[in-house]
Amino acid sequence: MTSFDPVRVRADIPLMHRVINDRPITYLDSGASSLTPRSVIEAMDRYYQHHHANVHRGVYQTANEATSVYEGARERTARFLNAPGGSQEIVFTKNATEAFNLLARSWGAASLSAGDVVLVSEMEHHANIVPWFQLRDSHGIEVRFIPVGDDFRLDVTRIEELMRGVKLVSVTAMSNVLGTINPIRELAEVAHAHGALIAVDGAQSVAHSSTDLVALDVDFLAFSAHKMLGPTGLGVLWAREDILSTMPPFLGGGGMIKDVSVDGYSAATGPSRFEAGTPPIAETAGLTAAITYLEGLGMDNIAAYEKELTGDALTRLALEFNGRVRVIGPSDTQGRGGVISLDVEGVHPHDVAQVLDQFGVCVRPGHHCAKPLMKRFGLAATARASFGPYSLVSDTDVLLEALAHAVTMFG
Amino acid sequence: MTSFDPVRVRADIPLMHRVINDRPITYLDSGASSLTPRSVIEAMDRYYQHHHANVHRGVYQTANEATSVYEGARERTARFLNAPGGSQEIVFTKNATEAFNLLARSWGAASLSAGDVVLVSEMEHHANIVPWFQLRDSHGIEVRFIPVGDDFRLDVTRIEELMRGVKLVSVTAMSNVLGTINPIRELAEVAHAHGALIAVDGAQSVAHSSTDLVALDVDFLAFSAHKMLGPTGLGVLWAREDILSTMPPFLGGGGMIKDVSVDGYSAATGPSRFEAGTPPIAETAGLTAAITYLEGLGMDNIAAYEKELTGDALTRLALEFNGRVRVIGPSDTQGRGGVISLDVEGVHPHDVAQVLDQFGVCVRPGHHCAKPLMKRFGLAATARASFGPYSLVSDTDVLLEALAHAVTMFG
Amino acid sequence: MANLDDLYREIILDHYRSPRNRGELGPPATRVEGFNPLCGDEIVVHVLVEDGVVTDIKLTGHGCSISQASSSLMSSAVKGKSVEQVRGTIESFKRLMTVHESQLDDSARERESVEANADGDLRRLGELAALAGVVKFPVRIKCATLAWNTLTQALDESEDDVH
């Protein structure tokens, strides 16, 4: 184990004190949403108790403080990602999903026309599929899918062919179902070599390994605060400044305008052009605290630790169930993260999750908003366990105990 | 005074303990955002400490609890508004602004075509103007304005003429600049008599008087939680169920789909069709607590109390400055709420606010996202004071003291 | 694990492992798909109505033990019954599945009458009563009712065909 101490992380998470069906909680659903450290909750409390006001248009002191909280979070996020152009590349949204919609309806609608191709992958979350289908319906673009191989990885053997007519490659850094980590740096090279841009879904990656936008050389990145120890109600779209500055507005309203008259409006410049209305302010205080917390742990430490956890779980799952529990995803930790989708022979994922709940184990059954991927593997659903920096090997112990019960019960 | 006790309300607001420039805070910016009672902050804390999980797709206990928090807030909101069709008419958004964008891009884009008219008013907030301009640009609709008279009220003398070709009337229940309360019930009758629908901007009204959607007989209502003692990051669009059920999706992603394949998608039914991605969950816990708090005070009590405060302030402003401080808005409390825009002769609103800040007085200078209204009255900005249920007559005392200083200083 | 046993009664596990009336029916049977978008359960109901009687019913699709067992139990319960009787059964079943919510909301008195009602229903429902434990697991109620809602739609559509 690294010097990183998950037991102390756990002590920072109030929800870890929950007892469920007489057992201590075994939270294995960080892929859906992470648990929230005390410091993040307290940062939002402090905001409401001392600094709350609407941002931007105030002169008085608390309005300035609220603005500093908000703009400070932009700075902090830019540094966290090593954004080449700094804070002016950070747009705050409601969640990763809004970020993709913004991308599709602003950049996409302005830059793409009938016949242009957006290349996504079969392992994308609906957030990175449906907005492109909507753009297909409104603008006649084509949505094409990079296939996923039987090894649960992107099949890029025919990438040259797939790239024909592509203006944007939009792929996830890590699959929320398979755990597969995609070669973003290499895909960026391919995209750029073909004159296309590349967008990355960082929802599953930003809290689990370090993100260096300069090194990745991508053009867009989307993610949600609630999956990175932060609060609900806040997401981020990062876009390269030279691209962002040419993008037309998305939603209309206060804060995104330069001028309005009864005859029309003109839009503001910078990220605020895309932030119509009163933004999630307290939530940005929470995001700043979450980033501080994550960086305090060390992103590389987190990645290394979760790799160990994942490796241990994969090994034991392979050993203990005589093949009745199948992992839908890469079977070793090479290029994969701590999301483990399970297919239990003869037991529907819903039932798996129901039995596990009796043991206090929180796993998520379902299609995980990745129905094309499910269809690719002929599955309706999986039961997914996923780790966070507060997870312990003992969580895997309980998971295995509960799985054994499910297998027996439906046996 | 009514039985309602604002001093106790004040004691419930942690931020009231702030000292600004050696003076206790005098918060007069509730029109921009309200201050947050302890119970609202604590409800969100409790959510993160005990119940946080992603909603909807879970089987385990905390996922169910989170879903109950979220769907419970929908129920609570529907009851608060006396929504005729109940909770399935409540769509959660990021803020009131997103609610209007949803309305314009879903209902508007599907129901309106070139030449159709959306009738707003000159006193609208940009949130209820810019989305319609955007729809004008994309769909060729006409955006028409009900003029505002010199009495700071809607001039409906030529309403029959104005209604020609109108498919939607979209007006604010209360102006965030003038304080004017509009006759929504009557406008609804006019709209319906002409076969048009009516949308109401409740951002400034829902926290300050009771809302009865059955009695109002309107079709849409939009507002934000952060102006009703609730948290940032959450808004509401209410729409009549028979209309909502015919509206096409807005943003695309997880949670709003029925099915997705590599060929396309189909949308879910009910409010979730419009709630793509992980919603603001903790924020809905805050909203429920805010509604509980407001109802505990009694909406009619709040309205009566704020009317007294407003009447007192208007009288004293008229008496004390020899005409150097002009109120931009109705001069008595008839059909007006507790938002008081000031024009101080020879002192720019920015400077007014700056001087007031030295006295710990929080007022907002600017165009208040209502530039067409500003232009109507030949103003670039006003300094706006606005009340909440925690405001006291002593706040007005400090306001007047500080204003006197500003007048002298720039004298 | 008393709770789990309430949910997973032996008869449910049996219908899950060996579902009755699997398969498809061609025209003139009515075919309606039911989705539970939240969990991905899919059920396709094929129903043949002749002279006001459900003369045949077949099911395809996939889902959890509760949705599968419920649809299997449903098919056994409705086959050969008049549309009228089937609609009655659907109503009784759905009432059984909503007791829980009433219990949460209503006063004790109303609750009792609902329970009395449910008891009556329970007797009428026969084997279907095995699903009664589902109400203690509110998220699973949608699993149990999916087939029934789909059947209602199929009956409506087959009646539309007639008129």
Added chain:
Amino acid sequence: MANLDDLYREIILDHYRSPRNRGELGPPATRVEGFNPLCGDEIVVHVLVEDGVVTDIKLTGHGCSISQASSSLMSSAVKGKSVEQVRGTIESFKRLMTVHESQLDDSARERESVEANADGDLRRLGELAALAGVVKFPVRIKCATLAWNTLTQALDESEDDVH
């Protein structure tokens, strides 16, 4: 109220009450509008550049005392100066307006050199130095710099015209 007096120096109030160089210039002068969308301040700079010299400058628009005084002070400072000199003044002024942010971010040592620099600038800036107090009110910095950013744009445009 020491703070307020830092901001509202007498010379600023004077320029606010009696702004210099109000008015417009027709072609061939360059006309550029500057907005501060957050507070609604608007400034229109009309500038006439002849042979590399700002031979005339006029201003319209409206805004707070800081933006108005800043633009008035600016117009007095740049009129008759070469474009080169004007750009130098703009740079010095904007440096003055960013000291505050540096003070927040940088180490003490860097701060000192910035301040030394600012002191040099202060001397060069003459009357404009009255605006130095604005940096203690960060939200007002945009008010003070609006005219200057607009002037920069006007100079760029008038030079484009030449080429």
